[in-house]
Amino acid sequence: MDEFALIARIRERLKTDDPRVRLGVGDDAAVIAAPRDDVVVSVDAVVEGAHFDRRWLSWRDVGWRGMVGALSDLAAMRARPVCALLSLVLPDDLGEEAALALVDGAAEAAHAHGASIVGGNLARGPVVSQHTTVMGEAAHPLTRSGARPGDAIYVTGTLGAAALGWRLLAADAADDGPSFVARWRRPRARFDALPWLAHASACVDVSDGLAQDLGHLCAASGVGAALELPRVPVEPDHHAVAAAHGLDGDVLAASGGEDYELVFTCPASLDGPFTCVGEILEGEGVELRDADGRVRLLDASGHRHFG
Amino acid sequence: MDEFALIARIRERLKTDDPRVRLGVGDDAAVIAAPRDDVVVSVDAVVEGAHFDRRWLSWRDVGWRGMVGALSDLAAMRARPVCALLSLVLPDDLGEEAALALVDGAAEAAHAHGASIVGGNLARGPVVSQHTTVMGEAAHPLTRSGARPGDAIYVTGTLGAAALGWRLLAADAADDGPSFVARWRRPRARFDALPWLAHASACVDVSDGLAQDLGHLCAASGVGAALELPRVPVEPDHHAVAAAHGLDGDVLAASGGEDYELVFTCPASLDGPFTCVGEILEGEGVELRDADGRVRLLDASGHRHFG
Incomplete structure (x- = not known):
């Protein structure tokens, strides 16, 4: 060259x-x-x-x-x-x-x-x-550190799709879910969501995985969070494609990285094209609650950036 | 880690x-x-x-x-x-x-x-x-592209010192010129020279070597230049240390990279802690003139950044 x-x-x-x-x-x-x-x-x-x-x-x-x-x-x-x-x-x-x-x-x-x-x-x-x-x-940069107990936690789009796409590629099974593969290969940054953040108290993007990135936000804000796993939005065929490859769709949604969706917190209840997935609590750490309200531990804690 | x-x-x-x-x-x-x-x-x-x-x-x-x-x-x-x-x-x-x-x-x-x-x-x-x-x-960024025929060419500091230091290190002879080695290991960016650039027409820093960086400036400005090799400022012991290691001190001064001195052009004659080393000409390319005014070709044309 x-x-x-x-x-x-x-x-x-x-x-x-x-x-x-x-x-x-x-x-x-x-x-x-x-x-x-x-x-x-x-x-x-x-x-x-x-x-x-x-x-x-x-x-x-x-x-x-x-x-x-x-x-x-x-x-x-x-x-x-x-x-x-x-x-x-x-x-x-x-x-x-x-x-x-x-x-x-x-x-x-x-x-x-x-x-x-x-x-x-x-x-x-x-x-x-x-x-x-x-x-x-x-004009008003938003940080990770403004979340307060009682704030609702919202996410844009759907989660776990990029991680599922990457796993299909790694398993040489891209044809089983081309839309997931596309999510991994060609993600979008959510600047279209900026107007929805007008009343947000804190925000982070999902690069390492929802649970882990929410954990960073909580640590920076000095708070904890409860994340309701059944409320985490996924693509319509997410669970079926994941299951067909022996993967846990909930784990992918909560811990899969590189979706580049936004997680934000807000003291007021908001309506819009985003999903409420939990609540900010006193304390520290992220509790993952399953459909029965039981606390669940993920076996994959997310994606480490330094790797 | x-x-x-x-x-x-x-x-x-x-x-x-x-x-x-x-x-x-x-x-x-x-x-x-x-x-x-x-x-x-x-x-x-x-x-x-x-x-x-x-x-x-x-x-x-x-x-x-x-x-x-x-x-x-x-x-x-x-x-x-x-x-x-x-x-x-x-x-x-x-x-x-x-x-x-x-x-x-x-x-x-x-x-x-x-x-x-x-x-x-x-x-x-x-x-x-x-x-x-x-x-x-x-407030007024200076580019490479403003040099005009007749402008004088100035350089800050001394040149070739970092390249000589690097060659001493590569020859396992750092003790023969610790000040040159220090110039390579711990260069300084010349923000102290910013006031001298008030009337400059173009500027580039010496990262690849004086002749090559001046060449970039000339190409961007659509002009040529004559560089007077004997006027290129070097450290007092530059030629002696270079000669002791079989190196041509003039070549090092004109083509040695990583000094991070500034080369600038100016339509007016300037006095200050910098050295006039030549003149911008009509045409293209950099002519290197030796003590007798003869055009000299360097055998080392400088340092390539992509390496």
Whole structure:
């Protein structure tokens, strides 16, 4: 791979006419017009071998997923996306077309969510890794730490779908649930939910799994939570497809990662396209209650990010 | 390594009282108070094996160098540093103390330049890599593309010192030039030079080597340049130490990377703590002129970043 030729091709693809971007890819740094609101920044990474396997995804999917995983953290902060930077490590033998497909997937995901890639870096290394920094703005950023006892807990969308899709791929059974596989390969960050968060007290995105991410929110807020497992929303065929593969649909819904749905808490009762799944309590930790109200312990406690 | 224990220790170290940082490490994203000026962002990476070898640096040095390499791009844009994010890939067997030393080195470099680390990510992988995103602000960002024929070319500091230090390390001869080794291990970004850039027309930092980085500036500006090799400033013992190791001091000064000095152009003649090394010309490319005014071709054309 010739560094400068590849960089020139990448630059060509990353041109943007977003008026917020005063200077995009190609100089020592990018320049973004002074935002009116607070700036919200986060970085996320995917590493070949730890987070994905080449057999399960196209390079375009890898780029898309890496970008969405990062953008989702902005949604959880109630921030609007502005721009992203991409730092890639690519093995010598990867080939220029694979590198461009990865960049294209990341750029496609950025555009689909209203952001532009404005900078990046290329380096050589033994496995592919993608480090995505995202920048957004928020008039009133929402944190993990504002939940109070008595708040209701809501989630957007359906849960466990990405985890089920990943398990189908790993079992070479993608045809048994293509919609689940698509949820894992092409997740969306829930910026469409930002208006629903107007009265939220705290929020986190589901990257590690509902129980674990809710646990992070509780720890940051100094509270506990009761999570009602039967209320956790899943896709209509979730339990049937899971059972056909010997998987527990409830465990997947409560602990499966990478759905990038939002979990938020609210002192008031809300109506809208989201689901109440429990309540914030005094104390600490997340209690998982089954249909009979009994406390249930999950055997899979979620997905560890550092892996 | 336990992910959450390590993250907790890192968070403890990265607490900041910078009033610009509304929310630092620990939530889904960091929040920076709305800047008055344009936001300038860049990302840079160092990968073990490609950019450094464990024998030549402490982990603290690795973290420091990675941070300075990124910050230097802000200086080249005439931007003041605000904050940084660190995405690290760490092998399983690295050990928590090495990881913390790397973070400490990066944080030390950030603080030394007036920035705070406000976020990051940890992932596992076969070799260490550090991806550093930096954010600054600038009322009037300076680009690479404003140089015009007739502009004088200036450089800050001395050049070739880091490259000489790296070669001494690689030759197991660090004792022959400890000050050069220190220049490679502990570079500084030249934010102190920002006031001198008030009338500059273009700027780039010396990461790949003076001739190559000036070449990037010329290409972006659509101009050529004449670089007078005898005027390129070097340390007093540069030529003697280089010669003692069979190296050409002029080649090191013109093509050695990682000094993180600034090269800038200016339509007016300037006096100050920097050195005029040549002139912007019509045309394209960088002509290197020796003491007799003859055009000289370098045998080492600089350092390729994608390596």
